[in-house]
Amino acid sequence: MTARIIDGKAAAADLRARVGDAAAAFEAKAGRKAGLAVVLVGEDPASAVYVRSKGKATVAAGMASFEHRLDADVAEADLLALVDRLNADPAVDGILVQLPLPKHIRESVVIERIVPEKDVDGFHPVNAGRLATGLEGFVPCTPLGCLMLLKTELGDLTGKDAVVIGRSNIVGKPMAALLTRASATVTIAHSRTKDLAGHVARADIVVAAVGIAQFVKGEWLKPGATVIDVGINRTDTGLVGDVDFDSAASVAAAITPVPGGVGPMTIAVLLRNTLVAAYRNADVAFDEDSL
Numbered sequence: 001m002t003a004r005i006i007d008g009k010a011a012a013a014d015l016r017a018r019v020g021d022a023a024a025a026f027e028a029k030a031g032r033k034a035g036l037a038v039v040l041v042g043e044d045p046a047s048a049v050y051v052r053s054k055g056k057a058t059v060a061a062g063m064a065s066f067e068h069r070l071d072a073d074v075a076e077a078d079l080l081a082l083v084d085r086l087n088a089d090p091a092v093d094g095i096l097v098q099l100p101l102p103k104h105i106r107e108s109v110v111i112e113r114i115v116p117e118k119d120v121d122g123f124h125p126v127n128a129g130r131l132a133t134g135l136e137g138f139v140p141c142t143p144l145g146c147l148m149l150l151k152t153e154l155g156d157l158t159g160k161d162a163v164v165i166g167r168s169n170i171v172g173k174p175m176a177a178l179l180t181r182a183s184a185t186v187t188i189a190h191s192r193t194k195d196l197a198g199h200v201a202r203a204d205i206v207v208a209a210v211g212i213a214q215f216v217k218g219e220w221l222k223p224g225a226t227v228i229d230v231g232i233n234r235t236d237t238g239l240v241g242d243v244d245f246d247s248a249a250s251v252a253a254a255i256t257p258v259p260g261g262v263g264p265m266t267i268a269v270l271l272r273n274t275l276v277a278a279y280r281n282a283d284v285a286f287d288e289d290s291l
């Protein structure tokens with residue numbers, strides 16, 4: 001079998017176009033653009049690249065982008081003061097503080113300082129709790145993008161066996177929550193899992209969010225499985241995922257590539273969440289399912 005390649009770049013372009021239309025409608029109704037503030041601390045080159053592409057995509061979708069760059073040695077209190085100002089700024093609908101932060105700054109304190117209504121990353125414990133309990137909130141961009149790709153590929157996920165490899169707060173845990181909400185049967189695997197290959201062998205859906213290049217092997221997969229590769233690993237030969245693409249593509253029915261899979265969807269969903277935040281914050285009616 002040779003797997004279908006799930007075109008995340010094309011899916012992201014579609015979503016960005018829908019967000020663009022809805023952003024224009026928002027501006028007409030609210031009399032202002034939806035706005036996203038992105039905060040970058042330090043100059044990690046990869047983070048700087050992401051922040052720039054987020055800013056460009058925000059403007060291209062007809063929304064306002066506010067970029068804040070702080071020195072790597074900024075005091076935690078100064079970063080918190082910036083978050084307070086953004087929380088209070090009516091032009092700002094969404095706030096994203098790029099992670100990871102320098103060691104001397106406590107990420108959990110910064111994330112908890114963002115008001116949940118502007119937490120378009122969905123990282124605030126209130127939004128994590130809302131996802132876990134089935135309430136309306138914000139869902140982290142990467143797992144929501146993965147779910148959109150899975151639904152486009154498979155339709156209804158009811159009763160599908162899914163294995164999520166990784167249990168981080170930003171990918172693995174919310175991914176498992178979304179799959180559970182979609183009525184899949186979900187296994188969460190991590191570094192202490194016994195017989196990972198045995199779990200993967202039973203899965204109709206495999207989501208890999210491990211952070212180890214080409215970790216998941218094609219031989220582990222059930223023939224016909226759908227594979228979502230969240231991993232972004234920089235190697236000498238370029239960008240690779242957490243899945244060994246060539247061996248997996250000979251067993252799976254469908255697979256996301258790296259680059260061009262989950263990554264572009266993450267940014268498109270960030271724009272979607274920002275627009276949804278704008279409509280909610282401005283109290284303008286909007287059919288969120290239209291995105």
Ligand SMILES: NC(=O)C1=CN([C@@H]2O[C@H](COP(=O)(O)OP(=O)(O)OC[C@H]3O[C@@H](n4cnc5c(N)ncnc54)[C@H](OP(=O)(O)O)[C@@H]3O)[C@@H](O)[C@H]2O)C=CC1
Binds near residue numbers: 166191196209210
């Ligand atoms: N495409 C995108 O938009 C995004 C991509 N990423 C990428 O996704 C990957 C995961 O990111 P993130 O969740 O933040 O990473 P973390 O490092 O926070 O989490 C990695 C998870 O993988 C688990 N793990 C590590 N080693 C193994 C192993 N040998 N077997 C099974 N599980 C293992 C860890 O287990 P344990 O909990 O036991 O330590 C942990 O739960 C990275 O490559 C990252 O770059 C991340 C965000 C967005």
Ligand SMILES: Nc1nc(=O)c2c([nH]1)NC[C@@H]1CN(c3ccc(C(=O)N[C@@H](CCC(=O)O)C(=O)O)cc3)C=[N+]21
Binds near residue numbers: 097232260264
């Ligand atoms: N507060 C916060 N929110 C995040 O959502 C967040 C973050 N911090 N820190 C870092 C991770 C990583 N992340 C990616 C976004 C886009 C691509 C992406 O567009 N990737 C392209 C390739 C880009 C390249 O070539 O480097 C692709 O996969 O095709 C990847 C990874 C968001 N993250």
